[in-house]
Amino acid sequence: MSSASLVRKLEQFVRLSPVDHAILNRAASERVRRFGARVDIVREGDRPKDVHLILSGWACRYKQLEDGRRQVVSFFLPGDICDVNIFILREMDHSIGTITPVSIADLSREFFDDIAVRHPRIVTAFWWETLVNAAIQREWTMNLGQRTALERTAHLLCEVWLRLRLAGLTKGDSCDFPLTQADLADATGLSKVHVNRTLQELRAEGLIVLKGKTLSVPDLDRLMRAGLFNSNYLHMDHEGQQLDAAVTDAAAG
Incomplete structure (x- = not known):
C-alpha cells in the first residue's frame, strides 16, 4: 500500500523532504x-489504540x-487520517464505519x-x-443549520470533489x-x-451527472454557486508552505 494520497495532501500545507516521504511510506x-464494505x-465506547490512515x-x-437514527458527521477519503490526537481519549465518543471496502494503516503512539x-x-x-478538519466540521454545522436542501447537497458534492482532487483521485471532471x-x-x-428529489433537480439543471458510482461535475463554478460554496475552509492556497522555512530554521536551532 502507498501513502501517495496522504503525501500529496500534506504537501498542500508543507513541503516534505524525501526522508519525510520515506517515513510516511514505511508507516503506511x-x-x-x-x-469489507458497511462494517x-x-x-x-471502544478504547482507542492507534490512529487510522485511510489507504x-x-x-x-x-x-x-438508540433507535437507529444515524448522523454522518464526516467522510474519510484515501489519504485521510482519523483523529491524530485520539490517544488523549479514554474511549471513543463516535464510530467509524466503512462505506466501500477499505484498507487502513494503524499508526502507533x-x-x-x-x-x-x-x-x-x-x-x-x-x-x-x-x-x-476542524474547519470542515464548522462548515458542516453551517450546512445543517442554514443552507437549503439543494444548497446542502451541492455544497457536500463540491467538497467531496475538491478533496478527491487534492488527493489526486479525480479524472477530468469525474470521480468515483x-x-x-x-x-x-x-x-x-x-x-x-428529499435527497432523491434534490439530486434530480441538480441533474435537471445540468450541475451534476451521476451514473452508477461515478460523479461528473460539468461546471464546478456553477455547482459552487448553487451550494453557496466558498473553498476557503479547505485552505488549498498552500499557505502552510510559508511555514516551511520557519520550521526548518527551528529544527536547525
Missing part, C-alpha cells in the same frame, strides 16, 4: 488491515441514536513520538490537517462516488426522498 505499509472499524476506500465518522522529535515538517503538516442516497441523507439531515 507496516500495519495494514482490510475491511465498523471502531465503535463508540484506499471510503469511510465515515458517525453518531447513532511510538510513530507520533518519533516524528515529534525528528521530523518537524510532518508534525507541522499534521497540525495543518487537523485545523482543516460510492455514496448512496441514504449516506447523503445521513450527512445532510434530509430524508432519502
Whole structure:
C-alpha cells in the first residue's frame, strides 16, 4: 500500500523532504488491515489504540441514536487520517464505519513520538490537517443549520470533489462516488426522498451527472454557486508552505 494520497495532501500545507516521504511510506505499509464494505472499524465506547490512515476506500465518522437514527458527521477519503490526537481519549465518543471496502494503516503512539522529535515538517503538516478538519466540521454545522436542501447537497458534492482532487483521485471532471442516497441523507439531515428529489433537480439543471458510482461535475463554478460554496475552509492556497522555512530554521536551532 502507498501513502501517495496522504503525501500529496500534506504537501498542500508543507513541503516534505524525501526522508519525510520515506517515513510516511514505511508507516503506511507496516500495519495494514482490510475491511469489507458497511462494517465498523471502531465503535463508540471502544478504547482507542492507534490512529487510522485511510489507504484506499471510503469511510465515515458517525453518531447513532438508540433507535437507529444515524448522523454522518464526516467522510474519510484515501489519504485521510482519523483523529491524530485520539490517544488523549479514554474511549471513543463516535464510530467509524466503512462505506466501500477499505484498507487502513494503524499508526502507533511510538510513530507520533518519533516524528515529534525528528521530523518537524510532518508534525507541522499534521497540525495543518487537523485545523482543516476542524474547519470542515464548522462548515458542516453551517450546512445543517442554514443552507437549503439543494444548497446542502451541492455544497457536500463540491467538497467531496475538491478533496478527491487534492488527493489526486479525480479524472477530468469525474470521480468515483460510492455514496448512496441514504449516506447523503445521513450527512445532510434530509430524508432519502428529499435527497432523491434534490439530486434530480441538480441533474435537471445540468450541475451534476451521476451514473452508477461515478460523479461528473460539468461546471464546478456553477455547482459552487448553487451550494453557496466558498473553498476557503479547505485552505488549498498552500499557505502552510510559508511555514516551511520557519520550521526548518527551528529544527536547525
